[in-house]
Amino acid sequence: MKACIITIGNEILKGRTVNTNAAHIGKFLTSRGYEVERGITVKDNLDEIKWAIDESFGKYDIIVTSGGLGPTFDDMTVEGVSRALGLELVEDRETLEILSKRYKELSAELTPERLKLAYIPAGSHAIRNPVGAAPGIWISGGKSSILVLPGVPREMEAILDQADSLINKNDRFYYEATERLAGVMESAMAPIVNRIMEEHAGEVYVKTHPLKSETRNPEIDVEVSAYADSAEMAEQAVRDTIREILAEARRMGKK
Amino acid sequence: MKACIITIGNEILKGRTVNTNAAHIGKFLTSRGYEVERGITVKDNLDEIKWAIDESFGKYDIIVTSGGLGPTFDDMTVEGVSRALGLELVEDRETLEILSKRYKELSAELTPERLKLAYIPAGSHAIRNPVGAAPGIWISGGKSSILVLPGVPREMEAILDQADSLINKNDRFYYEATERLAGVMESAMAPIVNRIMEEHAGEVYVKTHPLKSETRNPEIDVEVSAYADSAEMAEQAVRDTIREILAEARRMGKK
Structure with missing residues (x-):
């Protein structure tokens, strides 16, 4: 099961906002057995958003977008x-009712900018936003399922949790563990690492992350991960591979 | 001047690592007058890296990559x-000499994995890494200049600073300011915002960022930014636009 994450917003590209949404969604999907294969960040621009969807539609089992759901132009x-x-x-009738009620309570008009949040693609369905105004949107079937989430982190997270039963197929499982070697x-x-990766090709993935200088007082994290049917x-x-790596590291006289 | 940032690494896609490098590079480029138009994150995979370069080469004045420069497979x-x-x-002769000296001091062999760091594309030039082993790489001219940086943040930042004179054309300038409205x-x-954006199309950009719930105790950041020749x-x-927005907000009876 392959996934692509699309984040939308000039503020991410400028570095005004660190893309914690992509990390949260990436963790969520990985823990549900997906391999996140690509991340794309585009501007608040119709052509760019369309390009990102065109580029990924049909290549991944799921595409999750975040950002660009608010009331502004x-x-x-x-x-x-x-x-x-x-x-x-x-x-979307239900969203329209929620918005009508919400703004009525505030004695505020249902302006075109507010009404915009009730429009969703034909055949999709709205996922209620328990903490904000813009609903999430789920477009299932076809060549890729698409989950559209808002950019405000607590709204994004709340809707993602609600979409768990749609996303989680429970047929692929992920496990990872990290050992720190000084x-x-x-x-x-x-x-x-090269030898182990060759011997266990397709079963486990080993990646080293240097934490300090390579040559002065080195320290690395060895991350081992696997996807499997249970x-x-x-x-x-993962555990077998870690044992093997630690034995090799000891043989090298280091630990 | 348009820019694209490509970050490479499974750990980013999985959400194990938050993509602070993209934010740092985005801020750096924006403050030098570039508009960062797209961000791409790909796996540690040759086809994916090649795809990201193919997709962006010729579309942007500069492409900055981060990650995937270490000694592992x-x-x-x-x-x-x-x-x-x-x-x-x-x-690259200079990098080779640096690596030779470095590993000699540690009585460590110059293995193929270590030697790999001294190879760069023909016609490019290495940018010395003051804090680590892998140099940065600058490929200039052609349809897009490409700056290749390591993924370890302090190494990436140190090389980016050294590349400033190559990147900074000093002919476009960026300014932004943010006002918080409760x-x-x-x-x-x-x-x-729509009206102001229409009236000043191409001159300034106004973006609102909700900080709290839209309807209960709302609070927003109004971000105004501009690129200009000085x-x-x-x-x-930016200042003129902020004045106009604050006047409008006051007229609405809010602040």
């Missing part, structure tokens, strides 16, 4: 997704 | 960039 994710898929925007240069571990198999593959 | 950025550009890898719903500001012009455009 530059919130154009829903329109961009609709254009890419050739779907019209239709009024006094080992990443380049010294490289041949060992949680137990994934964990077993 | 899955560090393949240099090879991916070389393949995309059709350039052979050649030994008690204003984002949807209430939307028509005002720093003074950019600042003036």
Whole structure:
């Protein structure tokens, strides 16, 4: 099961906002057995959003977008997704009722900017936003399922949790563990990692992350991960590999 | 001047690592007058890295990559960039000397994994890494300049600073300022922002960021930014627009 994450917003590209949403969504999908294969960040621009969807639609089992769902002119994710898929925007009755009630309580008008949040692509369905105004949107089936989430982190997280039953197929499982090795240069571990990766190709993935200088007082994290058909198999593959790596590191006289 | 940032690494896609590098590079480029138009994150995979370069080469004035420069098998950025550009890898004499000296001092062999760091695309030049082993790489001219940086943040930052004179053209300037408005719903500001954006199309950009719930105790950041031919012009455009927005907000009876 393959996934792509699309984040929308000039503020991310400028570095005004660190892309914690992509990390949160990436963690969520990985823990549900997906392999997140690509991340794309585009501006608040219709052509760019459409490009990102066109580029990923059909390549991944799921595409999750975040950002661009608000009431201002530059919130154009829903329109961009609709254009890419050739779907019209239709009024979602339930969202409209929620918005009507909400703004009535505030004695505020249901202006076109507020009404915009009730329009979703034909055939999709709205996922209620328990903490804000813009609903999430789920477009299932076809070549890729698409989950459209808002950019405000607590709204994004709340809707993602609600979409768990739609996303989680419970047929692939992920497990990872990390061992920290002090006094080992990443380049010294490289041949060992290469050999293990070759011997267990497709079963486990080993990646080293240098934490300090390679040559002065080195320290690395060795991250081992696996996808498998059961949680137990994934964990077993990771544990076996870690044992093998630690034995090799000891043989090198380091730890 | 348009820019694209490519970050490479499974750990970013999985959400194990938050992509602070993209934010740092985005801020750096924006403050030097670039508009960062797109961000791409790909796996440690040759085809994916090549795809990201192919997709962006020729569309942007500068492409900055981060990650995948280490000694392990899955560090393949240099090879991916070389393949995309059709350039052979050649030994960089200066880097080779630095590496030779470094590992000699540690009585460590110059293994193939360590030697790998001295190979760069033909016609490019290495940028010395003051805090680590892998140099940065600058590929200038052609349809896009490419700056290749390591993924370890302090190494990436140190090399980016050294590349400033290559990147900074000093002919476009960026300025931004943010005003926080309490008690204003984002949807209430939307028509005002739309009007101002239309009247100043291409000169300034106004974006609202909701900080709290839209309807309960609302609070928003109004971010105004501009690119111009001088720093003074950019600042003036931003200040004038902020004055106009604050006047409108006051007229609405809010602040």
